Amino acid sequence: MRGWMALGLALLSVTVQAGFPEDPFHSPMWEYNLERYLGDDSEVVHDERVELQVPPFAEDSAQVPLTLDLTAFPEPAQRIVTWVDLNPIPHLFTYEPGADPVRLLSLNFRVQQATTVRAAVQDAEGVWHLGSAYVDAAGGGCTAPSLTSANPDWEKVFGTVRGGAFSRAEHTRYKLNVMHPMDSGMVGNTPAFYIEQVALYREGDPHPLLRLELSQSAAENPMFVFELEQEAPRSRLWMRDNNGNVFERHLGGTSS
Amino acid sequence: MKRFALSLLMPVLLLVDVGSSLAQDGLEYRLEATEITPGVWVVEGSTESFSRENGGNIVNTAFIETDVGVVVIDSGPSRRYGEAFRALIETTTGKSITHVLITHHHPDHAFGNQAFEPETLYMLPASRELLARDGDAFSDNMYRLVGDWMRGTEIVLPPNTLEPGEWQVGNRRFRLLELTGHTGSDLVVFDETSGVLFTADMLFYDRALTTPQSPGLDVWAAELEALEALPYRWVVPGHGPVVEGDVAFRQMQDYLAWLDRTLSQAATEGLSMMEVMNLPIPERFEGVAERRHELIRTTTHLYPHYEKAALALLPE
Numbered sequence: 311m312r313g314w315m316a317l318g319l320a321l322l323s324v325t326v327q328a329g330f331p332e333d334p335f336h337s338p339m340w341e342y343n344l345e346r347y348l349g350d351d352s353e354v355v356h357d358e359r360v361e362l363q364v365p366p367f368a369e370d371s372a373q374v375p376l377t378l379d380l381t382a383f384p385e386p387a388q389r390i391v392t393w394v395d396l397n398p399i400p401h402l403f404t405y406e407p408g409a410d411p412v413r414l415l416s417l418n419f420r421v422q423q424a425t426t427v428r429a430a431v432q433d434a435e436g437v438w439h440l441g442s443a444y445v446d447a448a449g450g451g452c453t454a455p456s457l458t459s460a461n462p463d464w465e466k467v468f469g470t471v472r473g474g475a476f477s478r479a480e481h482t483r484y485k486l487n488v489m490h491p492m493d494s495g496m497v498g499n500t501p502a503f504y505i506e507q508v509a510l511y512r513e514g515d516p517h518p519l520l521r522l523e524l525s526q527s528a529a530e531n532p533m534f535v536f537e538l539e540q541e542a543p544r545s546r547l548w549m550r551d552n553n554g555n556v557f558e559r560h561l562g563g564t565s566s
Numbered sequence: 567m568k569r570f571a572l573s574l575l576m577p578v579l580l581l582v583d584v585g586s587s588l589a590q591d592g593l594e595y596r597l598e599a600t601e602i603t604p605g606v607w608v609v610e611g612s613t614e615s616f617s618r619e620n621g622g623n624i625v626n627t628a629f630i631e632t633d634v635g636v637v638v639i640d641s642g643p644s645r646r647y648g649e650a651f652r653a654l655i656e657t658t659t660g661k662s663i664t665h666v667l668i669t670h671h672h673p674d675h676a677f678g679n680q681a682f683e684p685e686t687l688y689m690l691p692a693s694r695e696l697l698a699r700d701g702d703a704f705s706d707n708m709y710r711l712v713g714d715w716m717r718g719t720e721i722v723l724p725p726n727t728l729e730p731g732e733w734q735v736g737n738r739r740f741r742l743l744e745l746t747g748h749t750g751s752d753l754v755v756f757d758e759t760s761g762v763l764f765t766a767d768m769l770f771y772d773r774a775l776t777t778p779q780s781p782g783l784d785v786w787a788a789e790l791e792a793l794e795a796l797p798y799r800w801v802v803p804g805h806g807p808v809v810e811g812d813v814a815f816r817q818m819q820d821y822l823a824w825l826d827r828t829l830s831q832a833a834t835e836g837l838s839m840m841e842v843m844n845l846p847i848p849e850r851f852e853g854v855a856e857r858r859h860e861l862i863r864t865t866t867h868l869y870p871h872y873e874k875a876a877l878a879l880l881p882e
């Protein structure tokens with residue numbers, strides 16, 4: 311019996327559930343995805359301080375915004391995993407921290423149909439704190455052809471990286487955008503072609519400030535927002551896609 | 567649905583017929599025409615978003631009598647709406663319809679086309695191209711959002727095109743304008759004879775504007791200024807109540823400017839798309855229906871442009 315299970319409502323479900331708390335959204339993929347992404351013997355609690363924000367409906371199934379705000383979460387995240395329950399490949403990203411913990415993360419995702427979205431944040435004891443949200447959608451975002459590769463000029467903009475650092479009190483927010491089709495591999499004969507790895511470094515430091523691993527639920531031309539608890543250093547962005555293309559860029563200090 | 571050929575002789579019978587044939591599944595548009603000034607009629611829809619409750623009747627349509635027949639502005643969201651609308655026009659005026667002007671390619675304005683004689687349908691060439699391009703996708707979306715009200719609705723591309731400029735129909739003088747702010751090709755009809763300005767969706771009043779095909783809020787705002795200079799007395803917005811004077815323009819310009827400013831400022835501050843969708847909306851827009859819903863949509867459509875403009879190109 312796990313320690314956290316002694317708390318509240320979760321106790322009631324212990325005899326019928328595998329050990330996870332109940333899903334307030336009753337998603338059919340609840341336990342399956344928890345086991346798949348966190349492990350079947352992981353400790354999981356719902357936690358309102360993991361503020362996962364998505365719109366109530368997806369205006370564009372191929373570009374649904376997601377912001378994970380951890381400013382109310384009392385300790386640094388050891389690891390974050392996000393997923394979209396009913397997508398063919400639910401995983402969106404996994405975050406691993408560097409020395410400066412992340413306060414806020416944003417990335418657009420695709421939806422195949424109306425679904426719950428999850429963000430799991432691991433604390434120092436190994437417990438996963440879960441934030442959930444629901445987004446309504448007409449769907450088809452995973453199987454719609456990317457706009458980038460439908461554009462005959464896409465190769466000219468492919469790999470274009472834009473960025474900025476924004477100072478926010480004692481924190482720094484990075485906003486980074488890369489032009490990449492992020493093909494999910496689920497459309498006709500177009501093979502999967504997407505950025506798998508993202509890392510941000512302080513200039514001259516071999517240890518990353520953060521690392522992200524992305525999957526096919528990520529939307530094309532990704533726009534990343536990372537807010538870190540630090541002043542803006544000169545930094546270096548590194549990304550690699552599943553075809554081995556590497557994108558590396560340098561970013562000055564605070565621009566605004 | 568029976569033919570309308572007898573309607574001139576038997577308007578009352580026709581009305582009964584329309585009512586009973588549609589009542590079977592309970593989905594009946596109860597359209598009412600209001601006469602703004604002699605011979606100029608508006609059928610006002612709600613300021614909601616598409617739903618199974620409203621059947622897509624969220625739009626203002628209109629018809630104007632001339633001494634050679636009736637000029638209709640927009641056909642409504644579905645075949646069923648178009649049929650009820652046509653019946654209403656014919657019973658109200660007792661005249662035949664000479665022109666149906668489709669102001670732009672959005673489904674709530676163009677999906678009632680089937681109910682009218684094809685040779686009476688007119689559209690700007692660029693709008694017609696957009697309808698040909700987007701019509702099927704709009705149609706899928708409409709069936710999803712309003713369901714059975716759409717039954718039997720098919721897209722009809724008007725065979726006739728319009729040119730902007732002075733346009734005479736019988737004893738009425740119109741000015742047709744081609745603008746771009748709402749969809750890239752937006753027809754505005756000014757009835758110079760009566761002083762009624764039919765802005766279609768270039769102007770929303772007490773209803774948040776929609777932007778899925780807008781070339782940009784700055785373009786829209788500039789065109790609105792030009793529109794306002796026309797010597798109009800009444801304004802019929804695409805959505806929201808008919809008004810006398812410039813009150814609708816005031817609100818729309820204020821709202822547009824607020825939106826544009828808010829999106830640019832958010833981009834300069836590095837806000838994420840989701841944070842923008844959650845931004846507070848000023849209290850003075852409390853009367854603007856669907857404002858949060860449309861802020862979510864507009865942010866999706868337009869914020870990426872503002873975001874990119876606020877970022878620097880990072881060299882290799």
Ligand SMILES: [Zn+2]
Pocket residue numbers: 670672675748767804
């Ligand atoms: Zn419209």
